[in-house]
Amino acid sequence: MPELPEVETIVTGLAQRIEGLRVEDCVLNRANMRFPFPDTLQEVLIGATIQAVSRRAKYLLFRLSNGFTIIGHLGMSGTMRVLAAADYEPRKHDHVIWELENGCLWVFHDPRRFGFLLLEQTDKLAGHPMISALGSEPLSAEFTADYLAQALSGRKTPIKVALMDQKLVVGVGNIYASEALFDACLSPFMPANEAAKDAEKLVHSIHITLRDAIASGGSTLRDYARSDGDSGYFQHHFRVYDRADQPCVKCNENIAQSRQAGRSTYFCHKCQCVG
């Protein structure tokens, strides 16, 4: 679901609302999502204080006062909201509800159940299999044109598919891969090793696209909502994503839709030199 801008927006909101608070109770409305919930989830959580909420790639990290960290993922349709207990009305797919010491509820809702929660000791977090193999954070200093060019070299896979490979660069999903390639005027079908020569342009476009989206509070399609329950606004800024047959904002040609690795790709034939 949510790609980096959406996860970032949720992390910022959750940090403001739950950091420093003790968990009074933890209600599991089912035994599993994508994976079974850890047996010790409730035991570890109840009575612990949430020291810090952060993000690595699209993973949410909740550092607890007792040496454990919750690793969360929102999958395609997950949301996390915090609201006053008095305002809570149960909804289908509210899978986990944490009761906080200030009387608020922190609710994990996920219709498609591709999301999950795992538990790891904080000092072993970097070695966790889901975390250890991840590529560069696109908004960090290490995500440079040199890094990207090196990572793309020798790969024949289409550049759009490569940008969505989390071992290469994290946080770029189907929406922002299409948007960044349009910004860079590069064909999504260009082999990655050819696109390596445009690494500088690509890094710039990925930066711009993600920062704009974060500034807009992310994109709301169906399920995504910020931690305050409000929607994001970046969907109004889409230039190609979900705009098939609508005029290109630069050249007025119709935006085209295709499929790569099972995912929809949107692009402008003219601006992105797709022959």
Added chain:
DNA sequence: CGGCAAACCTGCGAGC
């Protein structure tokens, strides 16, 4: 090893 399709789920819109 690289690259693709399928699988995991539910909900919604399009089309018949």
Added chain:
DNA sequence: TGCTCGCAGGTTTGCC
């Protein structure tokens, strides 16, 4: 109106 089909923001697995 009501059904079926296809598709949806992600990641892993298994097959070629």
